[in-house]
Amino acid sequence: MCVGVPMQVVEINYPSGVAEARGVKRNIGLQLLPEGDVNIGDHVIVHVGFAIEKVDEKMADEIWKGFDEIFRLMDEEDEGA
Amino acid sequence: MNKSENLIKHIHSLVPKDRKVKIMNVCGSHEHTIAFSGMRSLMPQNLELIPGPGCPVCVCPESDIINAIKLSKRDDVILVTYGDMLRVPTQQGSIRAEGKNFRMITSPFEAIAIAKNHSDKKIIFFSIGFETTTAPTAAILEMGIPDNLYILSSHRLTPAIMEILVKDADIGIDGFIAPGHVSAIVGSNAWNVFSEKYGIPTVVAGFEAENLLLGIVDILRQIKEGIAETTNVYSNVVRPEGNTQAQRIMHKYFEVSNVNWRGIGYIPDSGLELKSEYSARDARKVFELKEVKEEKIPGCICGEVILGKAYPSKCKLFKKACTPQSPTGPCMVSQEGSCNIWYKTN
Numbered sequence: 001m002c003v004g005v006p007m008q009v010v011e012i013n014y015p016s017g018v019a020e021a022r023g024v025k026r027n028i029g030l031q032l033l034p035e036g037d038v039n040i041g042d043h044v045i046v047h048v049g050f051a052i053e054k055v056d057e058k059m060a061d062e063i064w065k066g067f068d069e070i071f072r073l074m075d076e077e078d079e080g081a
Numbered sequence: 082m083n084k085s086e087n088l089i090k091h092i093h094s095l096v097p098k099d100r101k102v103k104i105m106n107v108c109g110s111h112e113h114t115i116a117f118s119g120m121r122s123l124m125p126q127n128l129e130l131i132p133g134p135g136c137p138v139c140v141c142p143e144s145d146i147i148n149a150i151k152l153s154k155r156d157d158v159i160l161v162t163y164g165d166m167l168r169v170p171t172q173q174g175s176i177r178a179e180g181k182n183f184r185m186i187t188s189p190f191e192a193i194a195i196a197k198n199h200s201d202k203k204i205i206f207f208s209i210g211f212e213t214t215t216a217p218t219a220a221i222l223e224m225g226i227p228d229n230l231y232i233l234s235s236h237r238l239t240p241a242i243m244e245i246l247v248k249d250a251d252i253g254i255d256g257f258i259a260p261g262h263v264s265a266i267v268g269s270n271a272w273n274v275f276s277e278k279y280g281i282p283t284v285v286a287g288f289e290a291e292n293l294l295l296g297i298v299d300i301l302r303q304i305k306e307g308i309a310e311t312t313n314v315y316s317n318v319v320r321p322e323g324n325t326q327a328q329r330i331m332h333k334y335f336e337v338s339n340v341n342w343r344g345i346g347y348i349p350d351s352g353l354e355l356k357s358e359y360s361a362r363d364a365r366k367v368f369e370l371k372e373v374k375e376e377k378i379p380g381c382i383c384g385e386v387i388l389g390k391a392y393p394s395k396c397k398l399f400k401k402a403c404t405p406q407s408p409t410g411p412c413m414v415s416q417e418g419s420c421n422i423w424y425k426t427n
Contacts, residue, residue: 003110004213004262015224018291027190032327041418045262045318049188050217053265053324059317066114066289073117074425 004045004052005067006060009038019046021064088294095301096125103253104128104300105389106133106370107243108260109417110288116426130297131252133388134242134342135212135260136417138165139387142341144373145235146171149207152233152368153180159241161186161195162207163214165415170408172376174420189221190252196230205364208236208250214296215353217329219334222359234354234362236335239263241351242342245388246277252389255301257283258293261315266331269313269324276309287315334359343411344384386419393420393427400424 007019007028015031019036029050030038038044043060044051053061090156096102106112112132115121134140138267146169153160160176160183167177167185182202186192189206196204204227208218215236222232236339239260244250259272264285272283282303286296295314304312313319331353340352355363364370380398385391393399393412403409405421412420 004265015220029188029190029217029220029224031224031332032216032324034326045265047262048217049190049212050220052213052216052262052327053318055318062289063287066287066292068119069290070114073119 004010004047006043006055007046007051008060008065009040009042009044009051012038012040017051019051085291085294088291088298091298092128092301093125095156095298095305096128097304099128101127101129102255102285102301102304103131103389104256104258104297105131105133105246105252105254106258106260107133107239108258108263108416109419109422110262111258111260111286112159112419113294113416114288114293115291116422118328118354119426120290120293122171131254131424132386133246133389134345134387136387136412136415136419137214138163138169138415138420139236139364139383139411140237140242140345141166141169141209141411142234142343143171143375144341145207145209145233146176147373148172148370149183149205149233150174150180152205152364155182157201158182158203158205159184159195159199160205160207161192163187165417166207166209166227168408168414169411170378170414186392189217192230193221193226194263196227200227200229202229204230205368206230207233207235209401211237211239211260212263215335216266216324216331219327220332222334222362223330225406226362230362231364231367232355232362233370235340236353237340237342238337238351238353240267240274241348242345243275245345245348245351247275247281249388254281254389255304257281258296259283259285259311261285261287263320263321264313264319266324266327268321269311269319270321272311273321276311280309281393282309283311285313285315285319286309287318299346301414341375342387344381344387378410383412383420386412393423396420
């Protein structure tokens with residue numbers, strides 16, 4: 001529930017928009033960021049469908065790298081269980 | 082040697098040799114990374130990484146869940162809430178087992194869509210969680226919600242529970258790893274109270290293992306230097322002042338209140354309820370909900386686990402009567418619950 005996922009903004013219709021991550025598009029809320037602060041192509045951290053903060057592309061990649069590592073370890077635990 | 086190995090070596094060299102050190106995280110996602118990465122096994126023997134109250138469904142009061150079950154049994158109501166909440170056990174069962182008209186949602190947006198598609202029903206959004214979920218609920222109120230959508234707020238404030246923890250000498254916290262995304266909302270400055278008033282080194286960290294290790298190094302550095310600061314190793318995401326727009330919207334719709342934390346008790350000014358001017362949207366008032374007396378689950382030590390006083394493995398029910406498939410206590414339900422995480426990694 002509290003996991004924040006980095007996504008890239010692909011459409012803006014403030015206070016809503018569409019963001020994409022790993023090929024999945026999702027309607028998101030932009031109300032928690034000031035109008036005009038978010039542009040198409042920006043990366044944002046999305047919590048329960050709302051962008052809570054902007055991040056640069058490098059940071060978004062690093063967070064995804066962290067997720068991938070945890071997903072890999074979780075898979076290993078499941079296989080070992 | 083890679084960066085993580087270097088950080089672990091650094092942790093071993095910095096840790097005091099003459100005493101135990103307890104560092105608490107207060108975020109289920111931090112505990113997830115710590116547990117699944119196997120980080121604990123690489124720490125010095127006298128350094129404990131303790132999971133704290135980082136699981137919102139674990140602390141949601143039984144009374145609110147029972148009221149949610151009752152509401153879902155009304156023919157004119159559809160109760161909507163996050164998936165984990167559906168499975169949390171109470172003396173009257175879970176919403177999934179005992180409820181009638183309920184839906185799982187992954188975002189407050191979906192509550193709006195359901196309300197629009199069922200204009201003949203009253204949609205009650207059982208909205209729970211810490212600041213990261215409070216802000217989105219405040220956001221839909223700011224954006225405007227349909228007249229048939231009501232909020233049952235069971236939101237909790239992270240700094241309030243942390244202040245209870247530091248005052249409890251039994252726990253003896255030497256350092257806090259502050260939650261990364263809660264900090265994105267409230268700002269790293271929100272934790273200054275812990276370093277300044279209570280002398281506890283506090284570091285805002287992200288969710289990668291390497292970033293968490295960096296946070297631990299910084300806490301140990303402070304302990305070694307005999308200082309207490311609030312620092313931020315997740316500064317690419319978290320600003321000192323936080324997300325001021327989110328804070329403004331939250332304060333517009335919610336006000337602090339004295340609330341019950343499951344397994345812990347009432348804590349002054351630790352929860353959020355809708356302000357009286359929005360009482361027409363407040364399910365607690367509109368549906369005249371009454372408090373149900375909380376009953377302790379026999380054998381369950383979730384309250385102690387949440388407060389960092391016991392590890393899940395100390396519980397007699399752990400991995401026996403209580404499993405993720407059939408949770409007896411709330412800490413086994415969610416992927417952010419300490420018992421659930423320990424079940425999968427211990």
